[in-house]
Amino acid sequence: MNRGTAAVVAGTALLSLTLAGCSLNVQNVPLPGGADLGGHPYTVKADFADVLDLVPQASVRVNDVAVGRVTKIGLGADGWSATVTMKVNGKVKLPANAYAHLEQSSLLGEKYIQLSAPTGGKEQPSGTLRDGAVIPVSHTNRNPEVEEVFGALSMLLNGGGIDQLKTISVQLNKALTGNEPEIRSMLGQVDTLVSDLDAHKQDITDALDGVNALSATLAARDQQIGTVLTGLSPGLKVLEEQRGQLVTMLRSLDTLSGVAVDTVNRxxxxxxxxxxxxxxxxxxxxxxxxxxxxxxxxxxxxxxxxxxxxxVKGDYLNVYLDLTAVPGTRLIPEMPASGNVYPPDPEQPQAARKSKATTDKKLRDAGIPLPLPSVTGTGTSTGTHTSTGTSTSTGTRTSGGRR
Structure with missing residues (x-):
């Protein structure tokens, strides 16, 4: 045994003794090549309905750039959801309403958490994501698993829908064969209909709004409508009882209309x-x-x-009015040219007669016409008539003029 081999054996023995002497959690050991958390990372939690096989030390990314790692995975407060604890680099700023997606790096790759801001402009940012923030379940989701995709495909291929698709294709082929012009015309009409509907979508919306307002009004007056319908019941009953008479009347009207048409034609x-x-x-x-x-x-x-x-020549047309007085009427003669206007009335005092005569003389001298004398008597006049020219009758004749 050379010295190199002896060093490796010694190192292996030392590592074995160390592992045997203390407990070591391998999940807490950071993986090589992980994200740089910097000197001041902050902690973020996210609640997932299902985390599949996500494990601690998994990567946390923003726009596919590693910015942190998963430190802990546990059950949520409700006992059914999963809470994922992450540490993110302190230099990364995320909106407070950020989303957390559970994704997979490749078809058989590792799972990781993708943090992203809301898209589409539907939700405006309300601050930044701070230390200890929790992303709710409504802002988290996950991609389908490969096993789920294969399971659905297996269900489709194993009698789940292929036979039905074949039947649909065969029947469509039979229905379309020989009917190409009709199908083309139908498609053109459908296109016209859809175009008209699109052009009048505002009118359709207004009509629906009007129906909605009408429905609200009817709902608010359901009591009055019920009263009206209840009051209509006796009238409908009478109509039902007189249905035979109404039918007879309508038939008679039909006969009458036939006769009227025939009469007009004749x-x-x-x-x-x-x-x-x-x-x-x-x-x-x-x-x-x-x-x-x-x-x-x-x-x-x-x-x-x-x-x-x-x-008529001149300015005046002579008209004579003959009045016939009733018997017993005292007639006063015409005014003389000079002297007193009327004969003295024996019943009138002498002083009054002199005063009246003096007044009449002054009026005559001034050219002012005198008033007509009053005629006393009882009864009604026997008649009046007008004539032109000269006439003689019993009574008073008055001449006048018409300008």
């Missing part, structure tokens, strides 16, 4: 002839034009129309 020629005969009269009325309204205006003012004034 009298159509006569009605057309009457309208044709009426056409000349309407044409003459249309030709009359403005003359017809003017003639109607003269007709309603007969016998003294406005046109009569145009044929």
């Amino acid at each position: 009298s159509k020629d006569d009605m057309v002839a009457d309208l044709q005969a009426l056409a000349p009269t309407l044409r003459r009325l249309a030709d009359a034009g403005k003359a017809l309204p003017d003639s109607l205006q003269v007709l309603v003012t007969y016998p003294f129309t406005d046109e009569v004034l145009n044929g």
Whole structure:
């Protein structure tokens, strides 16, 4: 035995004695080539529904760059989930709402934890991930295992769906064979329908919103609707009782409509002839034009129309009004040219008669017309008439003028 071999044996014996003398947890020994944690790493925990075969000392990565390692794996507080404790380099800054994904480096490679920020802009960062932070289950997931993929593929290949796919393919081939134009037309119509629906999606959304508002209104007034429906029950019952009469009435209306149509059809020629005969009269009325309204205006003012004034010379048209007084009426004669206006009234005091005579004289001298005398008597007038020219009758005649 040379010296090299003796040194190796001695070293092996020394290592065996050391391992036998104290307990050593191999999982706590950092793997060579691991991530550099720096001088001030911080601890982060993540709750997983299933960690598969993840082991301590597994890598923790950000964008596939190793930034830490898994230090501990244990059961969560609920006893069903797994809590993974990680140490991350203190220089790595992650958002407080970061995600933790359990991924695999290759098809048969090791498991590791991938930390990432939320994507899509749906969640805004709310600070940074600090020491002792816990990533909830809602922000963790895992990729499917190779065994799971093979199991699903085995189920599909072993009668799980291949036969059904073959049946579907054969039936589709039979259905499409010889119907290519119809299928092409149907696809074109479907494309048009989808295009129209896409162009009117805002209208469809508004209609759905309107239906939603209507449903909310109906739900808020369900009591009133129930009352209305309850009140309709007696009316519906009456309609049900009178159904026979309603049917008879509708049949009678059908018969009446048939008779009316037949009557119109039979009298159509006569009605057309009457309208044709009426056409000349309407044409003459249309030709009359403005003359017809003017003639109607003269007709309603007969016998003294406005046109009569145009044929009268001068400014006045003499009109005489003859009044026939009732028997027993005292008539006062016309006013004399001079002197007192009226004969003295024996029943009136002398002073009053003189005052009235003086007043009348002043009015006459000033050119002011005197008031008409009052006529006393009982009974009603036998009649009045007007005439032009000179007439003689028993009573008082008043002459006037029309300007």
